[in-house]
Amino acid sequence: MPTVHSPYNPSLYKTAYSLSSFRPVCQVFSYSYALAVPENSAINSLKDFIAKAKGRTFNYAFGGVGTAPQFAALQLSEAAGIKLLGVPYRGDPPAALGLESGDVDSAVLTAQIARQQNFKILAVFADKRLPVLPNVPTAREQGFDVIANTTAGLLAPVKISEDAATKLDAACDKAVKNSKFVAGMKQLEQQIAYLPGDKFGAALAADTDVKRRLIQTSGIKQQK
Numbered sequence: 001m002p003t004v005h006s007p008y009n010p011s012l013y014k015t016a017y018s019l020s021s022f023r024p025v026c027q028v029f030s031y032s033y034a035l036a037v038p039e040n041s042a043i044n045s046l047k048d049f050i051a052k053a054k055g056r057t058f059n060y061a062f063g064g065v066g067t068a069p070q071f072a073a074l075q076l077s078e079a080a081g082i083k084l085l086g087v088p089y090r091g092d093p094p095a096a097l098g099l100e101s102g103d104v105d106s107a108v109l110t111a112q113i114a115r116q117q118n119f120k121i122l123a124v125f126a127d128k129r130l131p132v133l134p135n136v137p138t139a140r141e142q143g144f145d146v147i148a149n150t151t152a153g154l155l156a157p158v159k160i161s162e163d164a165a166t167k168l169d170a171a172c173d174k175a176v177k178n179s180k181f182v183a184g185m186k187q188l189e190q191q192i193a194y195l196p197g198d199k200f201g202a203a204l205a206a207d208t209d210v211k212r213r214l215i216q217t218s219g220i221k222q223q224k
Contacts, residue, residue, distance in 0.1 A: 024198075025153065028194060030151040032110075034110070034111045048122075061098040061103075071148055112132060123142055124139070127140070
């Protein structure tokens with residue numbers, strides 16, 4: 001049976017498997033993250049944020065150790081040459097509450113949650129502007145090449161037959177084009193991002209390499 005797998009888990013947790021234990025079948029969708037500050041903040045852009053962060057250490061809320069928001073902040077810190085102090089919460093809603101209450105300076109949240117709050121959104125960590133936040137520029141547009149997505153797809157045991165893998169990929173391709181699926185994803189404000197097995201595998205490998213390096217350089221401790 002296909003399963004779900006976080007490719008960098010073996011770098012962060014003690015696992016009995018690695019990415020090579022699976023065969024990527026297809027990627028189905030992805031969602032991106034945004035950097036937000038309080039609505040009354042004097043900071044109006046990512047460049048403002050970085051300029052001010054160079055004079056002090058900003059803290060940011062994020063939804064748990066080893067999650068995509070933390071990696072987004074680590075990538076931004078690296079790209080901009082700043083120090084950001086992460087404050088982990090148990091998921092995005094509590095992280096948003098931390099920002100709303102003034103406990104933290106900023107937060108990295110899913111674009112959907114950031115949009116639903118009265119926050120000032122400085123940037124989205126995506127390769128292009130998001131339909132749910134069409135007026136918010138990407139970090140890349142503002143001079144910082146930071147992309148942070150969470151992707152979801154199917155993985156099968158590495159020994160799956162070519163015939164079975166091909167059939168699963170075809171079924172996946174068909175499913176993402178189904179009108180009910182498309183409507184459901186739109187309602188959830190999620191972006192369909194289909195990739196066939198080979199391209200999904202390449203994307204997972206690249207993402208794993210980035211996150212493995214960030215885990216090592218940032219000193220994130222292996223989780224139990």
